[in-house]
Amino acid sequence: MNNHPRVYTYKITFEEVPYYYYGVHIEKKYEEYYMGSPYTNKWCWNFYTPKKQLLEIFDNTDEGYIKAQEVEKRLIKPVLNDKWCLNENCGGKVSRKISRQTGERYKKFGIGVCGMSYEQRRKNGLKSFSWQKENSVGIFGISKEQRIENSRKSGIKTRDLKIGVHALTSEEKSEVGRKGGLKCKENKSGVCGMSKEQRQQNVKKTNSQKWMCTETGFITNSGSLSRYQQKRGIDTSKRVRLE
Numbered sequence: 001m002n003n004h005p006r007v008y009t010y011k012i013t014f015e016e017v018p019y020y021y022y023g024v025h026i027e028k029k030y031e032e033y034y035m036g037s038p039y040t041n042k043w044c045w046n047f048y049t050p051k052k053q054l055l056e057i058f059d060n061t062d063e064g065y066i067k068a069q070e071v072e073k074r075l076i077k078p079v080l081n082d083k084w085c086l087n088e089n090c091g092g093k094v095s096r097k098i099s100r101q102t103g104e105r106y107k108k109f110g111i112g113v114c115g116m117s118y119e120q121r122r123k124n125g126l127k128s129f130s131w132q133k134e135n136s137v138g139i140f141g142i143s144k145e146q147r148i149e150n151s152r153k154s155g156i157k158t159r160d161l162k163i164g165v166h167a168l169t170s171e172e173k174s175e176v177g178r179k180g181g182l183k184c185k186e187n188k189s190g191v192c193g194m195s196k197e198q199r200q201q202n203v204k205k206t207n208s209q210k211w212m213c214t215e216t217g218f219i220t221n222s223g224s225l226s227r228y229q230q231k232r233g234i235d236t237s238k239r240v241r242l243e
Contacts, residue, residue: 003030007058007068009075012036012086014048021086022075024068026060041086078161152237210242 005027012021012035021041025034035050044050056071058064069091076090107114116124133140142150158164165173184190191199212219215238218228229236 005030005032005060007060007064009055009068009071010036011053011055011075012045012050013053014044014050016048017044018084019044019048019086020084022055022072023087024065024072026065038086040088044086081163155237156235211239212242214238214240 007024007026009022009024012023013019019041021036021038021044023036027034035045035052038045055075056068058068073091076085076087079085080087080090105111159166168176184192187193194202206223207221209221210219211222211225213225213229213234215229215234216232218225219242220228225239226236228234229238
């Protein structure tokens with residue numbers, strides 16, 4: 001019988017509440033007692049009764065540990081911001097709660113970008129934008145077709161996972177739009193920073209662009225095509241712009 005120390009992925013649940021936690025553990029000795037090593041949410045282990053479930057076992061080698069970490073990332077990534085998930089990071093990516101707390105601390109003490117004036121932030125942004133454009137990196141390192149395809153895939157993913165704008169109700173979307181409109185009006189930004197002639201020109205330009213539904217071949221402008229596809233239950237990403 002193999003009683004050597006193992007590497008394994010595990011899931012912690014609690015008898016009293018639906019919280020859960022994923023992790024990887026490297027044993028120092030076979031079947032040693034271990035119930036996770038949380039930091040931010042350690043309170044849950046103190047208040048409730050944890051139970052551990054072994055999910056997958058790997059060889060206690062560097063390769064086995066790397067494989068276990070990859071599995072852990074796949075487990076955590078889809079649920080990182082689920083209200084019952086106690087994991088606060090996934091492969092370097094932190095949860096929205098931790099990001100928000102860090103941002104509030106930066107804002108309070110004027111750290112990083114929060115310690116810069118509007119002019120400094122704008123100057124740095126333009127400098128970074130120019131550098132990326134000159135060196136063909138970031139978004140400038142991919143073709144127009146690749147950018148469109150990446151946007152399409154991202155839209156489908158957010159829709160299927162019901163995250164981002166797809167996680168909002170109709171009322172929440174309307175409220176976000178209302179607040180955004182008021183902010184634009186107050187700051188005279190976006191469309192509120194344009195003259196009447198500029199807005200008319202943009203509308204004409206948008207309406208002159210022709211798009212085709214790749215499923216039916218119907219051609220019209222962007223807004224009309226969206227309504228056309230929605231009425232027929234066609235994915236609105238199934239379109240191509242006609243130059």
